[in-house]
Amino acid sequence: MTDKPEHDVLELERFLPYRLSVLSNTISQAIAEMYERRFALSITEWRVMAVLGRYDGLSAREVAGRTAMDKVAVSRALARLIGAGRVRRQTADHDRRQSVLRLSAKGWKVYGQVAPLALEHEQRLLAHLDPSEQRSLADILDKLWDAELEEIAR
Amino acid sequence: MTDKPEHDVLELERFLPYRLSVLSNTISQAIAEMYERRFALSITEWRVMAVLGRYDGLSAREVAGRTAMDKVAVSRALARLIGAGRVRRQTADHDRRQSVLRLSAKGWKVYGQVAPLALEHEQRLLAHLDPSEQRSLADILDKLWDAELEEIAR
DNA sequence: GTAATATAGTTTCAATTGAAACTAATCGCA
DNA sequence: TGCGATTAGTTTCAATTGAAACTATATTAC
Numbered sequence: 629m630t631d632k633p634e635h636d637v638l639e640l641e642r643f644l645p646y647r648l649s650v651l652s653n654t655i656s657q658a659i660a661e662m663y664e665r666r667f668a669l670s671i672t673e674w675r676v677m678a679v680l681g682r683y684d685g686l687s688a689r690e691v692a693g694r695t696a697m698d699k700v701a702v703s704r705a706l707a708r709l710i711g712a713g714r715v716r717r718q719t720a721d722h723d724r725r726q727s728v729l730r731l732s733a734k735g736w737k738v739y740g741q742v743a744p745l746a747l748e749h750e751q752r753l754l755a756h757l758d759p760s761e762q763r764s765l766a767d768i769l770d771k772l773w774d775a776e777l778e779e780i781a782r
Numbered sequence: 783m784t785d786k787p788e789h790d791v792l793e794l795e796r797f798l799p800y801r802l803s804v805l806s807n808t809i810s811q812a813i814a815e816m817y818e819r820r821f822a823l824s825i826t827e828w829r830v831m832a833v834l835g836r837y838d839g840l841s842a843r844e845v846a847g848r849t850a851m852d853k854v855a856v857s858r859a860l861a862r863l864i865g866a867g868r869v870r871r872q873t874a875d876h877d878r879r880q881s882v883l884r885l886s887a888k889g890w891k892v893y894g895q896v897a898p899l900a901l902e903h904e905q906r907l908l909a910h911l912d913p914s915e916q917r918s919l920a921d922i923l924d925k926l927w928d929a930e931l932e933e934i935a936r
Numbered sequence: 937g938t939a940a941t942a943t944a945g946t947t948t949c950a951a952t953t954g955a956a957a958c959t960a961a962t963c964g965c966a
Numbered sequence: 967t968g969c970g971a972t973t974a975g976t977t978t979c980a981a982t983t984g985a986a987a988c989t990a991t992a993t994t995a996c
Contacts, residue, residue, distance in 0.1 A: 638897045640832050640848065644904050645809045647923055650850045652802040655930050659799055678794050688975060694794065696804045700954075703976060725961045725974040743792045749933070750798050756929040757922060764918050768911060769801055775910040776809050779903070842945060854984070857946060879944040879991045942993070953982070963972070 659749055667738055668712075672697060672705040674742060680715065680731050681739040687726040714738060813903055821892055822866075826851060826859040828896060834869065834885050835893040841880040868892060 640646050656671060663669040669677070675695040680686060683694070692702045706729070709715040714735035720726040731739055754762055794800050810825060817823040823831070829849040834840060837848070846856045860883070863869040868889035874880040885893055908916055 636901055637836065638832055638901055639836060640829065643832075643900065644907060644919075645806070645813055645900075646829070647927075648802065648806040649810050651923060651927055651930065652799070652806040653850075654934075655799045655926075656803050658930065658934055675794065675800070678792055678797075682791065682793060689973085696807075698954085699975065700977095703974095704953090707976090723962070723974085727975080746797065746799075747790055747792055752933060753798060753926055753929045756925045761918070761922055761925075764915070765798075765922050768915055768919050768922075769805060771910045771915075772809075772907055773801075773805055775907045776805065776812065779906060780808075780812055843943085852984085853945065854947095857944095858983090861946090877944085877992070881945080938996085940993100940995085942991105944991080945989085947988070948986085949984105950986105951982105951984080953980100955980090956978085958977070959975090961972100961974080964970090966967105966969090 655753070659746065662745065662749075663742065667742060669738065669742065670705070670708075672701055673709055673714075674746075676702065676705045676709060677714065677731065677735060677739055678743070678746075680729055681736070681743065684730055685728050687720065687728065689726070691729065709735070809907070813900065816899065816903075817896065821896060823892065823896065824859070824862075826855055827863055827868075828900075830856060830859045830863060831868065831885065831889060831893055832897070832900075834883055835890070835897065838884055839882050841874065841882065843880070845883065863889070 660671045663671065663674050672695075675697065676691055679691055679694045683690075686694070688699065688702050688706060691697075691706075692699050695702070697705070706715060706717070710717055712734075713732055716730050716732045716735075718728045718730075720728050757765065814825045817825065817828050826849075829851065830845055833845055833848045837844075840848070842853060842856050842860060845851075845860075846853050849856070851859070860869060860871070864871055866888075867886055870884050870886045870889075872882045872884075874882050911919065
């Protein structure tokens with residue numbers, strides 16, 4: 629007769645936060661390497677460019693809000709992007725503390741190359757899931773996100 | 783009549799690698815904060831303790847393999863853990879390059895407190911999913927992992 | 937046996953990141 | 967108006983991380 633263990637065993641490789649972390653870091657790192665090698669672009673810089681490509685004229689604070697980056701990280705990414713001539717910055721007429729950020733022509737050219745590559749990578753991953761699994765994944769990630777927000781609010 | 787866009791738009795907040803990254807970092811950071819505050823334990827240190835709690839007497843290389851950390855990170859985490867008296871290190875008889883790592887009594891005490899807290903946090907997240915979703919998530923993470931391994935091998 | 941190669945783990949040095957302080961502009965309100 | 971509090975964004979300084987070199991031991995080929 630075998631005893632029931634007093635508590636569940638923590639098996640790291642089955643522990644959800646660990647699995648998510650390893651999977652996510654592996655995916656991000658692989659993508660980052662490609663961006664870096666082919667476009668001399670870091671993940672943080674790419675995130676900034678991605679939101680500026682979608683929403684023109686954001687302020688740095690708005691970029692931070694849409695990229696889950698903090699304002700220091702955004703400031704540094706912007707310094708590099710502006711230095712490389714990929715982003716242009718003006719000051720906002722209505723509030724001279726704020727900036728108005730736009731991709732430059734050069735920035736748009738990079739965006740036009742990187743965005744399809746990013747989407748392709750995503751599609752190659754999703755191709756391993758059937759459509760119902762894809763929906764299910766999207767749902768589940770939403771639920772986990774809500775769950776974690778509650779958890780944080782505790 | 784509306785034109786079909788030439789390519790799919792990259793909407794960062796729907797982009798799988800981004801969503802995974804934000805979710806995973808948020809979860810990890812919340813857990814990390816708890817470990818840090820209550821046990822003065824970093825995530826990397828906890829991962830090392832977690833595998834030593836499960837597999838006694840591993841070498842540093844084996845710890846690295848089971849935690850998805852590199853050997854430098856393991857070496858540093860071990861230095862802190864040994865310094866804090868939470869892990870003991872011997873040299874392996876059969877190969878004096880290798881170490882034989884074990885939790886100390888003090889280490890086991892910490893393990894005994896942290897492991898249930900970690901499992902509770904996981905359960906609180908999973909409680910937002912019904913059992914079929916939980917199975918589905920496990921499946922999908924496996925498939926994405928395989929997919930990414932293939933992607934890397936390309 | 938011994939020289940060349942490989943492996944386990946640590947250290948060093950540079951680059952990245954995080955936290956706090958800082959500057960400049962705006963807001964709230966007497 | 968004008969003064970304290972707030973907000974946008976940057977800078978500074980310390981802590982963390984990553985890459986490469988390094989030490990010590992073991993293995994392989996001769």
